[in-house]
Amino acid sequence: MKNSFRKKPLALLIEELKSEHRLNRVLGPVALTSLGIGAIIGTGIFVLIGVAAHDKAGPAVTLSFALAGMACIFAALCYAEFASMVPVAGSAYTYAYATLGELFAWIIGWDLILEYGVASATVAHGWSHYFQDFIGIFGLHIPKLFTTAPFDFDPSTGVMSITGSLFDLPAVVIAALVTVVLVKGIRESAGFNAGMVIVKVAIVLLVIVLGAMYVNPSNWQPFAPFGFSGLSMFGHTIIGETGSEGAPVGVLAGAAMIFFAYIGFDSISTHAEEAKNPHRDVPFALISSLLICTVLYIAVAAVITGMVPYNQINIDAPVSNAFKQVGIGWAQFIVSLGAITGITSVLLVMMLSQPRIFLAMARDGLLPKSFFGAVHEKFRTPWKSTILTGFFVALLGAALPLRLLAELVNIGTLFAFVIVCTAVLIMRKTHPEAERPFRAPLVPLVPVLGILTCLVLMFSLPAENWLRLIVWLGIGLLIYIFYGRRHSVLNNPEQ
Numbered sequence: 001m002k003n004s005f006r007k008k009p010l011a012l013l014i015e016e017l018k019s020e021h022r023l024n025r026v027l028g029p030v031a032l033t034s035l036g037i038g039a040i041i042g043t044g045i046f047v048l049i050g051v052a053a054h055d056k057a058g059p060a061v062t063l064s065f066a067l068a069g070m071a072c073i074f075a076a077l078c079y080a081e082f083a084s085m086v087p088v089a090g091s092a093y094t095y096a097y098a099t100l101g102e103l104f105a106w107i108i109g110w111d112l113i114l115e116y117g118v119a120s121a122t123v124a125h126g127w128s129h130y131f132q133d134f135i136g137i138f139g140l141h142i143p144k145l146f147t148t149a150p151f152d153f154d155p156s157t158g159v160m161s162i163t164g165s166l167f168d169l170p171a172v173v174i175a176a177l178v179t180v181v182l183v184k185g186i187r188e189s190a191g192f193n194a195g196m197v198i199v200k201v202a203i204v205l206l207v208i209v210l211g212a213m214y215v216n217p218s219n220w221q222p223f224a225p226f227g228f229s230g231l232s233m234f235g236h237t238i239i240g241e242t243g244s245e246g247a248p249v250g251v252l253a254g255a256a257m258i259f260f261a262y263i264g265f266d267s268i269s270t271h272a273e274e275a276k277n278p279h280r281d282v283p284f285a286l287i288s289s290l291l292i293c294t295v296l297y298i299a300v301a302a303v304i305t306g307m308v309p310y311n312q313i314n315i316d317a318p319v320s321n322a323f324k325q326v327g328i329g330w331a332q333f334i335v336s337l338g339a340i341t342g343i344t345s346v347l348l349v350m351m352l353s354q355p356r357i358f359l360a361m362a363r364d365g366l367l368p369k370s371f372f373g374a375v376h377e378k379f380r381t382p383w384k385s386t387i388l389t390g391f392f393v394a395l396l397g398a399a400l401p402l403r404l405l406a407e408l409v410n411i412g413t414l415f416a417f418v419i420v421c422t423a424v425l426i427m428r429k430t431h432p433e434a435e436r437p438f439r440a441p442l443v444p445l446v447p448v449l450g451i452l453t454c455l456v457l458m459f460s461l462p463a464e465n466w467l468r469l470i471v472w473l474g475i476g477l478l479i480y481i482f483y484g485r486r487h488s489v490l491n492n493p494e495q
Contacts, residue, residue: 039264
């Protein structure tokens, strides 16, 4: 057990940067910021706005976005400090290894696999439905046998149902196409993502400008029909009101739900090893992408709730339906195109990040290095783990009812944020002399606020999410005990 808490020396992390097996440094500040925006703007802005406004917060959903964004800002500042100190692949996993020890590093690495893997499968599943809606505008339809997963799950009743389909074909196709792009190279992946980011940001700005012309201020009254609180503990409301389904409602409850909209900005830190000037560019990209997306989220939320009364917002397609309700039907085409583009770039960045976590863990011996640590000689990408990631994303996206797993992404990401904020506090004490090209301001206040806000959002999630997280981490601990601990590089210095 003592060996399980050994830490990876900071000097060893820096020495690894000189290895011939490192990834290509080709990403500048614009490319990194585009990756962040590409990962963030997607499902949140096109779907979750409707659910949060209709069921949780009303027009005050703008405050929900601000609160969730604030929690992410605290975490982003801590991520930025670590990324500038140790610009290697691995993100929170690497930071935990240097500060909390090997066991905690494994836990957070396994947690990140859950975050990126399930998030990618969920996004692929969502992409399929948006794509089918889009081609439906032109009267085209995919045969029912290939439109969705073979069975579905209703969280409210706990009942499984047969859908009549064999598998979700569009989810398989998009996962395969993205995998090909990712194996080809980081430069191509970043360029492809940048093009999609330009398209979807332009469409989001169009939504804001055009929608603002149809805002009726009376729709913002009452501003907070569900209240400003909504704090719960393991699914039990302790401050605020409870909704019709027994779940808490209010601004805080809305923030816990739409936190999914911000997932992805931390993926920038997984690409620190591929940044041209990581000490400067990674912190810049982390903070700028998060600020840009927070402003866009709040603006879109204000416009949509101003165009349509919150209780008349369509939950499935809130943005396009809002324009339809005010008589601008042609906007459905534009918004659907933006949704498909936005969700594609989210999928690309999520699937781009997953293999980098595998790579970092394999380098440390915690996963088989011959497979997960393999870097393609020509493309300089972790190609084997990228193909494996694509296979499982396609499998999960095509065959499983992802509503059963999707909320796990929120709790897993929040857990990672708590670890990173804690690690900054520890590193400031244990390595005060270390070079920090970027320093998180107001330490210890900022990390402490990051820990507290993320814990509040974690406790606001239903209790079953905690149970699923514990089961997932339990599986991971078994793998660590029987493989990772024995093969760890720190346990075998000759490696």
